[in-house]
Amino acid sequence: MEIMAFVTMGPMLKRAQAARYGIAAFNMIDYNSARSIIEGAADLQAPIIVQVSVKTIKHWGYKPIATWVRMMAEDVDVPVALHLDHCSDADVIRRCIDAGWSSVMFDGSSLPFAENKARSEEIYAMTEAAGVGLEAEIGAIGGVEDDKFVAEDSAILADYDECLAFVKNMPNLAVFAPAIGTAHGFYKGQPKIAYGLLEKITAAIPIPIALHGGTGLSQEQFDRCIAAGCAKVNISTMHKHRFIEGFIAVRTEKPKLEEPLPFITGQYEAMKKDVLDMIRAFGSAGKAAHAAGREG
Numbered sequence: 479m480e481i482m483a484f485v486t487m488g489p490m491l492k493r494a495q496a497a498r499y500g501i502a503a504f505n506m507i508d509y510n511s512a513r514s515i516i517e518g519a520a521d522l523q524a525p526i527i528v529q530v531s532v533k534t535i536k537h538w539g540y541k542p543i544a545t546w547v548r549m550m551a552e553d554v555d556v557p558v559a560l561h562l563d564h565c566s567d568a569d570v571i572r573r574c575i576d577a578g579w580s581s582v583m584f585d586g587s588s589l590p591f592a593e594n595k596a597r598s599e600e601i602y603a604m605t606e607a608a609g610v611g612l613e614a615e616i617g618a619i620g621g622v623e624d625d626k627f628v629a630e631d632s633a634i635l636a637d638y639d640e641c642l643a644f645v646k647n648m649p650n651l652a653v654f655a656p657a658i659g660t661a662h663g664f665y666k667g668q669p670k671i672a673y674g675l676l677e678k679i680t681a682a683i684p685i686p687i688a689l690h691g692g693t694g695l696s697q698e699q700f701d702r703c704i705a706a707g708c709a710k711v712n713i714s715t716m717h718k719h720r721f722i723e724g725f726i727a728v729r730t731e732k733p734k735l736e737e738p739l740p741f742i743t744g745q746y747e748a749m750k751k752d753v754l755d756m757i758r759a760f761g762s763a764g765k766a767a768h769a770a771g772r773e774g
């Protein structure tokens with residue numbers, strides 16, 4: 479069966495939420511990293527989201543990233559979405575859309591509520607016109623994301639009533655990211671996830687939820703969040719860690735090696751192993767056809 483490979487993430491996230499599995503969203507770093515993410519998903523017949531931070535886009539440029547991901551997506555038969563992670567700059571969002579991203583995130587969570595809502599709605603109009611999916615956030619997810627730092631204990635949970643008001647004029651939002659107590663980076667203490675709030679939001683709002691700060695959560699925490707409606711699960715920190723450690727491990731094992739390609743391969747294998755583990759943990763292995771709408 480052939481599954482259209484390059485997709486926008488909204489429809490597949492809706493299907494994932496309805497069937498209660500999570501689609502992994504990995505933050506790619508370079509070509510090798512994107513390959514480990516997409517080929518890992520293909521190995522397990524899983525839908526996948528390749529997301530990119532603004533920093534990474536500024537490093538490589540818009541066109542190379544869009545070209546790599548779209549080209550790799552053509553060679554696999556699983557749905558692949560290319561997503562822009564946390565971005566507060568409308569110009570960067572515009573450029574991603576023009577370069578071929580299939581979804582983008584507008585992060586106005588540092589703005590006062592009314593301003594975040596108004597700006598998110600403006601971006602929503604832009605993405606709807608372009609046929610691109612949008613992710614929007616409220617509350618404050620803890621930790622470091624690009625140059626933004628929110629102390630874990632001062633992270634602010636999304637307010638339920640504000641959640642309802644926030645999404646009201648954005649019915650076709652691809653995914654909604656209310657802060658529910660998770661944080662970016664490695665957790666220093668036990669994350670306190672507000673499951674009750676998450677369940678309340680899911681019951682009232684028919685939009686898939688994004689779980690940010692997936693690195694370091696336990697299988698039980700993933701299971702509970704996914705069962706409560708999180709359909710997009712973000713993994714960035716662990717992927718970065720594998721990128722660096724996978725490369726270094728080859729040097730440690732073979733100190734005299736002078737060929738560069740085995741280093742790239744070692745790095746690829748380390749990243750891909752984590753991709754496989756996470757896809758299995760989120761229950762999306764074997765779900766490619768389901769996510770693409772090719773089976774009930």
Ligand SMILES: [Zn+2]
Pocket residue numbers: 564619623662690691712
């Ligand atoms: Zn995030």
